[in-house]
Amino acid sequence: MTRSTTVRTAPSISPPSASKGLSKLKARAGRIIYRFLLSLLFLFVFHLPSASARETLIGVVMPDNTPYYSTMHRAFVRELKRLTPPGQRLKIILQRPFPDPIALSNTARKLIAADVNLIVAYGSSATLAVIQERTDIPLVYAGFYNPEATAVQGRNVTGCGFKVPLTSILRYLRSLKQISTLSVVYSSLEEDSVRQANEFQRLTIEQHIRLTKINIKSRRDIEKLKSTTDDGAFFITGSAIVSSFIGDIIPMLQEKMAPSASIFPDQTADGVTLALYQPPAEQGKEAAKMAAKILLGTPPKNIAPEVLRDTELVVNLRAAKKIGINFPIHLIVEATTVIR
Template sequence: MKALFLALAASVALALPAKAADVTVDVTAIVEHPALDAVRDGVKDALAEAGYKDGENLKFVYQSAQGNPATAAQIARQFIGESPDVIVPISTPSAQAVVAATHDIPVVFTAVSDPVGAQLVKSMEKPGGNVTGLSDMSPVAAHIDLIKAVLPDVKTVGFLYNSGETNSVSLLASFKKAADNAGIKVVESAATKTAEVQGAARALVGRVDAIYVPTDNTIVSALEAAVGVADEAKLPLFTADTDSVKRGAIAALGFNYYDVGKQTGEVVVRVLKGEKPGDIPVEIAKGTDLVVNKKAAEKIGLKLPEGIISGATKVIE
């Protein structure tokens, strides 16, 4: 009799619909690379720490646009059709696609250098509407100082970027200003897709003393192509993305993007608990790490100053 009761109970349980998630958070990025993946993971972990756990009371959806702006717009429309509680676009192109597609669903963007310049918000202090988020504007003046500390005689720096990415255009302007103040000339070289990165890097050979890669998703996605050119030409390659150092860059001063994700997730939690996105000031990413790659430097015959090595958060031997 007991066995029959248990069997009936089990069959009833199977027949019942699964409990729906209490909230849904949709996340999208323009492309997959270590920094943006770390942001996504940080957001998810911050939600879990606040009690929103995927598969229990949270439905966490992630999609990558694979570097295609048209796909980013398609994902944005799909997400909006699903009416999630919050959408988290990672990177400027994804954020622009989502913000252009909805004025109702809360949006918390992240890893966007210039939210005002990208026309995502009216101002950093009072974003307004259904949007807020987190800016990762790079400390470009500190990047110039880092390049000068490693290369005291530097005169020209190549800026490798995607001219079609609003984020990178804003960074170029800031970098040029900081470089000019330091008496350094900036030489631009653009790649609008990953297949063009190697050629854009080669265009800098013989014209610059070093190459600099900003937090540009196109270039970072194909970083190995740029590193290969730089190594062959014995050119130091610096980046704004600390995750790129282990991939062959000489050094980077930038954010820990997992921490950026955690910080973003905390804002998402505030929205889930009832705060209006437009009333939450856009936050600036906290903290910077200095990561250096001694092996990459030695490969091109460069010795990193001891002061740089001793001050690094992480040293790759």
């Protein structure tokens, strides 16, 4: 008799499918990557430098109510924007104080406290006010008369000045009328205005002309013009303070039937009789080129300062007619601009 034997096997346990495990792994990895990218985006938006954080601050000290500097500044801004690399944002903080030493020093301190990247100063007084603060912020100057004659120096300082031949101005005035006295309108508050007055003093001694100096520090000083002689001519220095009162000064000179000359351009019909000046836009452009180099990392000490000497002559026939003067034909021919 045959006995049957039944063999029992243990129930098998099926392992998880490989595809199902892989799907879970991918899902988990996806969540990790998502969280990583989200964190990265958060860091980029909130912690990395933004466009505003990369904004370059430029502080500008420009004596108020001086058209010569205003023209210079407009040219500076246009040229600097042209030279600025794409993506770099510029913010220009323009300060226009009255050009006395206290106001200029306060303005310089204000810009230094604002931690600007660069300071631009127009004219000798503004430039020297910034230098005296002994800041490490780079300084670019423009509109500085003959800076080679004064102590404009420092490892963080460079700029563009100008020079006008004052001997030519005196020659032009003498061709208009016989001059026994030259009155120089200047301001003792501005270093380059004083130098121009002193330079004319040397010239008049050589040519046997009497010189009088009229120091303008405030509006009330304009009254000094009334006591000057009627038999002479006037030279108006490149002073920001004097320039701010030019609208009051010119009528007083015309009452004396006296010709006037300046190194600041005056395109108004009732302005100075003649002007010999260095075009301000050229200085603005040169200053912008220097500023652009500094903002790209070049130290100011490695940028040589410049002195522009090309000039333009403006003769004002209309103003001359008011005081009974006729311009000689050679001056009219020589002039760059003739106001009729």
